[in-house]
Amino acid sequence: MENFQSQTAENRYDKASLAKNNGATQLSNTNELDAEQLAELMLKVANLRCKVSFAKLFKHFGPKISAFGNQRLHQQGLAMDLVQETMTRVWTKAHLYSEDKAAVSTWVFTVMRNQCFDMLRKVQHNKEDSFGDDIWPLFESDDAESNEDDFKLSGTLLRHVDELPPLQRQIVQGIYMQEMTQQELADKLGIPIGTVKSRLRLGLEKLKGFMEKHYD
Amino acid sequence: MIKYHPQHELLSLHIKGELPLSMSLAISAHAELCDICQQKLNRLTECETAATFDNNTESNISVDLDSEMSSLLAHMMQDTLDELDANPAQPYNEGVTEVTVKDQSYPLPRAFRHQINAQWQGIGKVSRLRLNTGEEQSRASLLHIAPQGEIPEHTHKGSELTLLLAGEFSDEYNTYRPGDFMLLDENHQHSPKTMTGCLCYTIVDAPLYFTKGFSKLLNPIGELLY
Structure with missing residues (x-):
């Protein structure tokens, strides 16, 4: 296990197989989903307003967004706000996502980065503007x-x-x-x-x- | 053919969301005119996504959301999502899509849609429309020069960014076309002239922080240093 813990995340698939070999249970319920599964969930959210799929996306991306927020917004105590705002937009803007144009993770990253940009401007300039989506469009026509x-x-x-x-x-x-x-x-x-x-x-x-x- | 492009480091900081608004507006508008840089940005976004999301060992290991995250999810599942669907967002305000100056209309790049809140001001052939980016360190504007106009030779205290949006102009160094992205430091003098008129986006007195990233400025000590 020590060996496993000390590994950096060079390749999560290697880690997963290593854990299996060691009989470790930590990863048996891992939230990691592959690109295809993510795309399927995203389509169900967009087309069917499927909450179960949304919850799976939340479990997958929530901790990642939180980790990013802790790096970028920690001083402001806004990491959880970033999770909430980003996942809210994943729900409301799901129809803009197109599988042909980008992977789901790239799209969620874009939503999150744009939101983080607007939040930082609010902290820095006390401005309630939201220019992130103008600068980095969430889709192309x-x-x-x-x-x-x-x-x-x-x-x-x-x-x-x-x-x-x-x-x-x-x-x-x-x-x-x-x-x-x-x-x-x-x-x-x-x-x-x-x-x-x-x-x-x-x-x-x-x-x-x-x-x-x-x-x- | 666009000859002048933002350097790689600027593109990378732009994708991370670490440039000030004034500079990210310029990169976004340049990329709208430049397929090469747009493709680079797309690739950089993929790389940055992988670097941000995939190396996140903590989330790979923990099976359960922490309690704060769980209660957020529960709240969204029970209330928020339904509320969001019940109250559709305000219709999208497309903002300003073109500007007219001296009876000439120009389409605006998408990034500027919600930045135009002032009037054109100017004397003679040179008109300027100031953008309110809220940054004390630099001044961002749209600059229009009417045909046969020029700007007297000048230097800059910090650096000066000029992004040509429409028309053409020339200076001692070259002739520029729409999309050309010129970042000059205080050592350069130039006196731009235009034959047929042009519309530019400019940022002046832009200090070092163009290449440093602006999240550092949020640090109060950083603020004092700058």
């Missing part, structure tokens, strides 16, 4: 993603957006810069989604035209 291959959002594109006619510019900016979905834009502007699609298509074609003219 699906629409932007699906268009990425044929039209990459780049500095070059940004320069030309201003040259679009206002109605097309509004749509292109909505989709690419505000990361709204086509449906959200349609609702916001009170126009049919078909109109959003056609203006987006016209706008993108025009932007491609600008690009070709300038860079061919």
